[in-house]
Amino acid sequence: MYECFGSQPTAWAGKTYAEIEEIAKQDGSILILPVGSIEQHGYHLPVSTDTICADALAHEGSQMVFDDIPIIVGPALWAGNSPYHVNFPGRIDVPFSHLVEFYEAMAASALETGFDALLFLNGHGGNHNAIGGASKAIGLEHPDIDVLAMTYFGLAAGFIDEIRDSDPGGMNHAGELETSLMMHLRPDLVRDDLIEGTHLNEPYTHAYDDMYEGGPLSVHRLEEEYSETGAVGDPEFASAEKGKDIFENLCAELTLLLEEIYEQNTE
Template sequence: MKWQDLTTRELEAIDRATPLFLSIGAVEQHGPHLPLATDSLIGAYFLEELDRKLGDKVLILPQVSVGCSHHHMDFSGTLSVSHAAFQAYVAAILHSALAHGFKNVVLFNSHAGNQAVANLIAEEVGSTHPGCRIVLAGWWLLVGPELRKLREGVVGLDSHAGDLETSIVLHAAPDAVREIVPGAPLCTHTFDWASGDLLKGERATLYRSMHERTCGSGVAGDPTLATAAKGEAITGYVIEALADIVTDLTGAE
């Protein structure tokens, strides 16, 4: 179910234990082959598929499509808001949704740059609504073990517009993918403790813009390894993991 598609009377009749899902994404460069909306496209697609699978067992809030992307501002087209503005806005949406009596919220993130501030949002909202369950789920973290089996290429080098993200878009919106060319080498001359990607976390964080991190290519990974079949498999893993969260949240009532 989509929150914005319901009438006020229809929404009033929904079981308040029904989990709410809020997708937070980004509008930022994704190399020469993927659209600016890639992160938001991926988040919206996964929740569309979850809605298709579970129907009235979930309630999808309107997506927050622009996120925290200051580290991409060297590239044309990137949109970004401050962490403070993002935290205030997303938290306000959740506060207002919970004011209607709902008890379970899943903050569903599809942009790694949102993850830190999303943790703050979960803490703020959770502490304000002690009778509610607030879940933060980044899609790549949710299915890490499964992704490690699918991923090809050099471990530690697939964090942006590479194999995994390109595979998902090839499956979800193939017409949105432009010509795929090999990405330029990463600027790998950094400290070992600061090296990581979507599936291999950095042991300590060293701030670098995406332009600096990718030698100006905007691509961290090898998109030529991507396939629609791989994207379909990733989608299945993510939807299964989200469905498990729904079962756990509703079964615990």
């Protein structure tokens, strides 16, 4: 089960300032900042789903390389941009421009300790452009630091078809993937008796249709236009077994990335 705040061996929040500095000063040191959101995830998942998944992956993947790579995971940044969920309760949102500035300020402060690389690990699709913009600005301000950003869904692209049972459109907001992950990471927070979603049938050919399907067209719609419950996809296909399989594969992919980052900063 997902560990509590600060208890992981890679947690910034559980260390003294001297311990953080010792990690940062080592050659090839990496800081991961997990990024999520607080927003509705249908009737069956908590509003913290995006933050929980990103934070859990950051810590588990880091722990797999902790003995060989100087690495630390900052406190999960729960603030996100979710204006399309405006008509659903439970959202704590930050305007896009403020969010970019917030990410920049948080990273700039943390990087003063002396890390060689920074990775934003995002769990909310609506943050994708914000972390991209922030990472570019941070990179310009810190030219000697490798600054990277990614949304964790993308790490599953190479293996997800071997695990999923839903058709394209089934892995979206609170769909098969996120529900499975939460069943594995935090089963105590999943309302099994309320699992319900609406399969996404996007009318535009070149628009997003699934976490792993779709084209370049961006279409603005409010979430209730896709689903009355707020869950978009097929959470009925989710299981804890799938969640475990997906999470373990995600961790393996993340460790490969962390090893590459380390190698790039120790050459």
